[in-house]
Amino acid sequence: MGVTVETSRQQAVLDSVPTGLYIDGAWEAASGGATLQVEDPSTGEHLCQVADATPEDGLRALAAADRAQQSWAGTRPQERADILQRCYDAMMVRRDDLALIITLEMGKPLAEAYAEVDYAAGFIRWFAGEAVRVAGRYSTDPAGTGRILVSRQPVGPCVLVTPWNFPIAMGARKIAPALAAGCTTVIKPAQQTPLATLALASILEECGLPAGVLNVVTTRSARRVVGALLADRRTAKLSFTGSTEVGRGLLRAAADQVLRVSMELGGNAPFLVLRDADVEAAVEGAVVAKMRNMGQSCVAANRFLVHESLAEEFSARLAQRMAELTVGRGVDDGVQVGPLIDGRSRDGVAELVADATDRGAVLATGGAPVGDRGYFYAPTVLTGVPGDARLLREEIFGPVAPVVAVGSDEEAVRLANETDYGLAAYVYTRDLRSALLVMERLRTGMVGINQGMVSNPAAPFGGVKHSGLGREGGPEGIDEYLETKYAAIAI
DSSP, X not given: OOSOOOHHHHHHHHHTXXXXXXETTEEEOOGGGOEEEEEETTTTEEEEEEEOOOHHHHHHHHHHXXXXXXXXXXXXXXXXXXXXXXXXXXXXXXXXXXXXXXXXXXXXXXXXXXXXXXXXXXXXXXXXXXXXXXXXXXXXXXXXXXXXEEEEXXXXXXXXXXXXXXXXHHHHHHHHHHHHHTOOEEEEOOTTSOHHHHHHHHHHHHTTOOTTSEEXXXXXXXXXXXXXXXXXTTOOEEEEESOHHHHHHHHHHHHTTTOEEEEXXXXXXXXXXXXXXXXXXXXXXXXXXXXXXXXXXXXXEEEEEEETTTHHHHHHHHHHHHHHSOBSOTTSTTOOBOOOSSHHHHHHHHHHHHHHHHTTOEEEEOOSXXXXXXXXXXXXXXESOOTTOGGGTSOOOSSEEEEEEESSHHHHHHHHHXXXXXXXEEEEOXXXXXXXXXXXXXXXXXXXESOSOOOOXXXXXXXXXXXXXXXXXXXXXXXXXXXXXEEEEEO
16 A cells, blocks of 8 residues: 555456346346546546446346345345445455556545445444344334334335445445345446445345345436336335436426435535634644535534634644645555546536636635646635535535634534535534534534544434435444334233
8 A cells, every 4th residue: 555556456346346237146248338548537438348237137137126126125134234344354355456456436535435435344344333233113002902013124125326426435324224124126336336236236246135125227328217216116216326416407307206215415514613712723623524525424513713813823833734645546556546537527626616706705826727738726715705605515525625714613503504505514622512502503514523524334424404314324224224103002
């Protein structure tokens, strides 16, 4: 992990990844043989080709999941747990390969890719434990004339749709609870980053997962393929991670079948630095909260609301730290910041920065693309950002930190809540009472207090308002894949 990865090693790892559709336990070409290109965002060059599924391919995958559902739901919970545990163990053995796959197709530095593999494997291990803990209850009814029996059962075949920014973690975060609960699945990974999901499916196959329980369809026609799956009565649930705009459309489509849905959507995370905060600690936390995955994260800090007494010092220190970060290909030694996923994303970030500076914001560092190939953008800090700047309202999804000075903690909370989104927030303060009171007033699903990272397999991940529905991770995560059944028993 400390040296540049040789080209021959990169190619060998790519060649080890299956590139077909995975349907009913078999790897196969798409109908008609169509393929789609996978690109390295750090160079703009093609890495490989994978199968490009049609709606008919998606429906064949759903048919396989439907056929396998009854048998998989009837397996012993310990058997499901054992398969997941074997998968965790295998992921740790193949940690180097999985990290390199992520870096090649998504661009993030290898150190971050290793962290993602560990995070993804953590979900596999967590839900291996949860598989044997699904419980119901038995009680006497209030009248004393009968008994109440409540049990939990798998919802049935699930359609899982994942984004490109954490290609193996997002797949594991959905696959693991679904399998643990006894649900079969059809997963559609993002067309930009399908390889990590294909590699994970291959590992699960080797670990003894029965045919049809997990099916993978890669496609450039996401709307058509997912639309066909949601319109089919065999689908019982949809779990989606992605933009709020796309999520709204999927919710409308899911409404026709009244599907169970889990939605992890966009964010506009505020990072609050209260008047008594430790500035040095806040800056370090800000770099973590902003720069993880080059800012391409739904929980990335999007707005820095800093008490006016600390704003100048915080901005200067943050600009210095951001300017010191090394930008480059994720496979190269010493790189800390990789590319954005594509040219459209890079241009969108540049447009938001230009809008802010046109309105009076000041560049403290960065503010421009980097290099003559790939999709790199310099780590950027903006100060004096006016309230009407678009990047205070829109999700930046890039390495840009806009700093806003506020006159009080109350103003910081008010501005933090002035958004349609409510996924994550961060608060830095030395006072426990302030931390708890602010945490309670923030309208978000997650809050990081004096830390710049909130994700944890043992904790419920999700948001409120336009940031989504449901939770992934923690004891709550498996509930998304279980139905509650009540039996009234006469005595």
